[in-house]
Amino acid sequence: MADTISFARGAPSADIVDIDGLKQAAVDAFETDPAGISGYGTAIGYVPLRRWIAEKHGVPEDHVLVTNGSMQADAFLFDETVAAGDAVVVERPTYDRTLLGLKERGADVHMIGLQADGIDVDELRTALQGGLRPKLAHVIPNFQNPGGSTLSLEKRKALLALADEYDFLIFEDDPYVDVRFTGEPLPRMLELQGDANRVVYASSFSKTVCPGVRVGYLIGPPELIARIVRRATNTYIAPSQVAQAIVHRFVTGDRFPAALQKVKTALEERATTLGAALREHLPEATFVQPEGGYFLWVELPAGEGHDCARIAAEAATRGVQIVKGTDFLLEGGENAFRLAYSAVKAEQVEEGVRRLAEAVAAAKG
Amino acid sequence: MADTISFARGAPSADIVDIDGLKQAAVDAFETDPAGISGYGTAIGYVPLRRWIAEKHGVPEDHVLVTNGSMQADAFLFDETVAAGDAVVVERPTYDRTLLGLKERGADVHMIGLQADGIDVDELRTALQGGLRPKLAHVIPNFQNPGGSTLSLEKRKALLALADEYDFLIFEDDPYVDVRFTGEPLPRMLELQGDANRVVYASSFSKTVCPGVRVGYLIGPPELIARIVRRATNTYIAPSQVAQAIVHRFVTGDRFPAALQKVKTALEERATTLGAALREHLPEATFVQPEGGYFLWVELPAGEGHDCARIAAEAATRGVQIVKGTDFLLEGGENAFRLAYSAVKAEQVEEGVRRLAEAVAAAKG
Structure with a gap:
């Protein structure tokens, strides 16, 4: 794999x-x-x-x-x-x-x-x-x-x-x-x-x-x-x-402003790349493009039999880990999942989304 | 003070x-x-x-x-x-x-x-x-x-x-x-x-x-x-x-054995000095001379009206802090208190006990 x-x-x-x-x-x-x-x-x-x-x-x-x-x-x-x-x-x-x-x-x-x-x-x-x-x-x-x-x-x-x-x-x-x-x-x-x-x-x-x-x-x-x-x-x-x-x-040290800027620059690159990759490879997905932080919440069209547990399992077989939408809710969320981009370098993001799109397709079939 | x-x-x-x-x-x-x-x-x-x-x-x-x-x-x-x-x-x-x-x-x-x-x-x-x-x-x-x-x-x-x-x-x-x-x-x-x-x-x-x-x-x-x-x-x-x-x-480092020995040597000196000072200045006290650790528990003769709260207060006015025996019990302990020697350098121990003996006497009066 x-x-x-x-x-x-x-x-x-x-x-x-x-x-x-x-x-x-x-x-x-x-x-x-x-x-x-x-x-x-x-x-x-x-x-x-x-x-x-x-x-x-x-x-x-x-x-x-x-x-x-x-x-x-x-x-x-x-x-x-x-x-x-x-x-x-x-x-x-x-x-x-x-x-x-x-x-x-x-x-x-x-x-x-x-x-x-x-x-x-x-x-x-x-x-x-x-x-x-x-x-x-x-x-x-x-x-x-x-x-x-x-x-x-x-x-x-x-x-x-x-x-x-x-x-x-x-x-x-x-x-x-x-x-x-x-x-x-x-x-x-x-x-x-x-x-x-x-x-x-x-x-x-x-x-x-x-x-x-x-x-x-x-x-x-x-x-x-x-x-x-x-x-x-x-x-x-x-x-x-x-x-x-x-x-x-x-x-309180001299290095902190630059260290924080490095974090923000990396997160922005990762978030931007992730949004673009989703629009390209998973155009049916909707999400809020975040202005900061670590997360992007992906919803797939409701009523089309999406099942985040199956998607997560299919993604895992392709070497991609996501968290099921249902984990963040008391009920519902089967058509959703959370993507954390905080730890995925920009050059890996597109490959990850490409595999994820395959997983979404496979989970429907 | x-x-x-x-x-x-x-x-x-x-x-x-x-x-x-x-x-x-x-x-x-x-x-x-x-x-x-x-x-x-x-x-x-x-x-x-x-x-x-x-x-x-x-x-x-x-x-x-x-x-x-x-x-x-x-x-x-x-x-x-x-x-x-x-x-x-x-x-x-x-x-x-x-x-x-x-x-x-x-x-x-x-x-x-x-x-x-x-x-x-x-x-x-x-x-x-x-x-x-x-x-x-x-x-x-x-x-x-x-x-x-x-x-x-x-x-x-x-x-x-x-x-x-x-x-x-x-x-x-x-x-x-x-x-x-x-x-x-x-x-x-x-x-x-x-x-x-x-x-x-x-x-x-x-x-x-x-x-x-x-x-x-x-x-x-x-x-x-x-x-x-x-x-x-x-x-x-x-x-x-x-x-x-x-x-x-x-x-796991080279310095640890010596660092631990330094702690033990200091604690032993403090405990030994404390025991000797108690025997000298507060001969009516009974206690177990510890083989390690931080604490010595002092009991004064029962039935002689000792009150650890008053002793602690009298000690405090003399710049000595102790913990009342009653804090470590559900009932009783009025004739006892705890002395932690872990932070008292040996050269201060005797002076501390001298003042404490005064406090014990004052609390009885």
């Missing part, structure tokens, strides 16, 4: 990580703060990194908690705010691990449709008017996983108004925001809310530094953050000070 | 951590395995480190899970094995965070007395004969926290026999084993059990490398480890690959 081409995993390829920069950041960290880096630290996170995050987002430090990756932040937040039976809103489709985390906690998950400009606020409003009372609405505003779409400014404001009116928390899950490669950045709901305390915001250094550091963070109302700090203390005392200190030296 | 002397925190002072060795280990890690260190990895842990741990303990790799510190390992194990109402045996006194973790999960905690040679196996047997049916017995076999005592070989075997007879799991929580500075090492219950699958073993690199890496691990029956791997995946994907790779390079 030809080389495997994986569109499955939302992770960067090693060639776009600035390993030399990270190595230098590690040396700097051990040299400049030996006591801080080697000690336990506390659950709030490595203090200089927490301060850097607070300054980046213009919030007081006690609004910030640094965690062992942002999925750990999600888990702490769900443990603290979601009880069995609680209604929670998510996008349709949404990140499979979020869906799993909510289902495991017994949440009553309500999926609200995702459009090219983000979650369908009208559908959400109708559901709220119909009596839905969510504790939390989970939204991935930028380059959504798996949808690839970005929430418009108008909808960000509309969501905040709904959160105020119906008294729920918006969980703004935003790991991809800093890998925007085209278009204009939009203000975060965290900023747009003013003093409303309606938003809990999560992000990560996995996409801007590398996943292997496992450093993410949560920003929210200080009372909630304090409760989660207690939970984190009782779970693991603290996230890795060594990893956090390396991240801190890296993102 | 004079310089603060803290006997409170179980952590090493920075002067006994081999910062240069860690820095070199970080450089080596980034140079030798850039893809492994920068990628997500999986919840089982950084593969070369997991293999090293498996070899150290003579178990297959699928018995091992590397975690974000060993307290995270405890939390995963408790989440997986302890439901509300389940009986769990712990030592009396025991590590305060273990007690808290069990109470938070609604466990029915049974404390069994700790003697100079470890948990009182006769008291445990009597409780079992009386109908106690624990899911788990948590034991810190070496240089117990807070008691300082070490479980004898005879009792290790007796505990295993009881676990077989009454069908419970032994949680052998062993973070201090490799910082033994005197006496002969004893075999782990993990080894003594043969093929019995009665023991889940936890340890850590916090005491041999440094706490700031946050790298611990769990060893257990592969079916249980597989369930915990799923839980870990859904919680944080993976612990920090960067931190784990640095630990791996450090413990």
Whole structure:
């Protein structure tokens, strides 16, 4: 079989990580703060990194908690705010691990449709008017996983108004925001809310530094953050000070702007190549061309017997890995799949799509 | 006030951590395995480190899970094995965070007395004969926290026999084993059990490398480890690959034996000095002189109105921090406190104890 081409995993390829920069950041960290880096630290996170995050987002430090990756932040937040039976809103489709985390906690998950400009606020409003009372609405505003779409400014404001009116928390899950490669950045709901305390915001250094550091963070109302700090203390005392200190030296170092630009340039090339290849080899597919991030969500015409499980199996026999659309939904998605272009070099993208088109044809036959 | 002397925190002072060795280990890690260190990895842990741990303990790799510190390992194990109402045996006194973790999960905690040679196996047997049916017995076999005592070989075997007879799991929580500075090492219950699958073993690199890496691990029956791997995946994907790779390079490097010896030499000097100072300045105190680890548990004569809360407060006004005995117990402990000597340089120990003796006297008055 030809080389495997994986569109499955939302992770960067090693060639776009600035390993030399990270190595230098590690040396700097051990040299400049030996006591801080080697000690336990506390659950709030490595203090200089927490301060850097607070300054980046213009919030007081006690609004910030640094965690062992942002999925750990999600888990702490769900443990603290979601009880069995609680209604929670998510996008349709949404990140499979979020869906799993909510289902495991017994949440009553309500999926609200995702459009090219983000979650369908009208559908959400109708559901709220119909009596839905969510504790939390989970939204991935930028380059959504798996949808690839970005929430418009108008909808960000509309969501905040709904959160105020119906008294729920918006969980703004935003790991991809800093890998925007085209278009204009939009203000975060965290900023747009003013003093409303309606938003809990999560992000990560996995996409801007590398996943292997496992450093993410949560920003929210200080009372909630304090409760989660207690939970984190009782779970693991603290996230890795060594990893956090390396991240801190890296993102405050001279090389970071160029390193981040390299990531964005590579992602843009991969995304552009993927869109073009899909239009050429799989013209019946529809998708949102993302402005950043890792993912592209492909829908095939409904009612034509497409079955993503069969397509994934046929693709696998051709050395191409994809994730079935059904993984991101409670029901439906058979005519869809997710392509992660983050780890597929541009020169492999077209070959991958060519084989994928064969797989789609074979799965129909 | 004079310089603060803290006997409170179980952590090493920075002067006994081999910062240069860690820095070199970080450089080596980034140079030798850039893809492994920068990628997500999986919840089982950084593969070369997991293999090293498996070899150290003579178990297959699928018995091992590397975690974000060993307290995270405890939390995963408790989440997986302890439901509300389940009986769990712990030592009396025991590590305060273990007690808290069990109470938070609604466990029915049974404390069994700790003697100079470890948990009182006769008291445990009597409780079992009386109908106690624990899911788990948590034991810190070496240089117990807070008691300082070490479980004898005879009792290790007796505990295993009881676990077989009454069908419970032994949680052998062993973070201090490799910082033994005197006496002969004893075999782990993990080894003594043969093929019995009665023991889940936890340890850590916090005491041999440094706490700031946050790298611990769990060893257990592969079916249980597989369930915990799923839980870990859904919680944080993976612990920090960067931190784990640095630990791996450090413990397999040339400098490690000398670095560990430096830690042990410093701990021995601190423990010896502390014991001598207590005998001199606080002759009414009783304690087990530990053969390793970080802690010494001081008991004052019962029935003489000692109150550890008042002693701790009086000590604090004299710039000395200790932890009250009551923190490590469900009831009692007013006449006791824990002294951690891990971070107090030998030249400060005597001054600390001198002030502490004043505090004990003042608290009685």
